[in-house]
Amino acid sequence: MKPVKFFAFAASLAVAACSQPADEASETAQVVNVYSARHYSSDAAIYAAFTEETGIEVNLVSANGDQLIERVRADGERSPADVIITVDAARLHRAEEAGLFAQTDFSDLTDTVPANLIDPEGYWVSFAKRSRVIAWSNTRVQPGEITSYEDLADPQWQGRICVRGSGNAYNQSLLASLVAHLGEESAEAWAQAIVDNMAREPQGGDRTQINGIAAGECDVAITNHYYYAMMVNSDDPAAQAAAAQVTLFFPNQDTTGAHINVSGAGIAVNAPHPDNARALIDYFFSDTAQRAFAEMTNEIPVRTDVSWDNPTLAAMLPFNEDNLNVSELGDHNETAQRIVDQVGWQ
16 A cells, blocks of 8 residues: 555544544444553554454544643543553653553464563553764764764764754663663763763654754764654755754674664553454554655664565664563663763753
8 A cells, every 4th residue: 555545544533533533432333442641643554454344433632641641641531542652761761650551461472563562561561762873074074983872972073973862762762772781870870971972951742853963063973763754755945955964873783782762552541442452552563554654754663574565664774672661661760761861961
């Protein structure tokens, strides 16, 4: 299925979603109530394709990750949520800690999904991956000068690094992975060095950091891989031009592998339609859905046996991935937050 057809599906879903709010769904209708922190066109297309194939209507409630968690938590047993979806392992961990997920047997997915992408206790499962990587100037940084995340702590990068604020979940999870691999003391020393090496105060999103390299404000940046892909694939000549001045690098290829984070989903603990919820989660691993993640959002599918068409993403693959169970990113998130506060990473 090509992206143009996905977009047609997305348009049809928008009408359906507006016509039947989640909290007004009929108890007898075939529905699934989805509470999602994702805002991507791929998801709308997937929901519409799922409805077309199964007859189960998707009622969508959208909010950012923390608001979504608080809404479901506050609703308690009255919550109509069937499926809870969010990005970043730390937010999945937060939802788990808040008691929002039902424990589910995802063992039947292990032939499809790597074990490190499934919560060990069965509260959630990852359906798409993103890697937090390093970008550098094509002209001011030479290949080989950086091979690892740890290299960014070197004083040679003083005044040369762009990175977004510490409140960003992706930075927290990267730091949490370093806590897991290096220990808290070494991770704190790394974070302090990043602060010392910043070219400017943290600002903007990941694309802001890439634009900072292109503008000469810094030489190196930390970003998620798909933001770079979005710029390369953009219809905006300025975005394409900025990306053309940057090299994207997947670090730690000879050690731990490049950091992996995820989008994930779990069945809500009070789900009124648990069977439909599981059907939708299973559909996220279908050829249709995995292809949509790759083609429409530049995310890395968790399945390696699915064909898709995105030359920009394909050029990045394969690479050695960190096989740390992503649940550990949530386990160490509190430590990561404490570290960024201590080192003054704003």
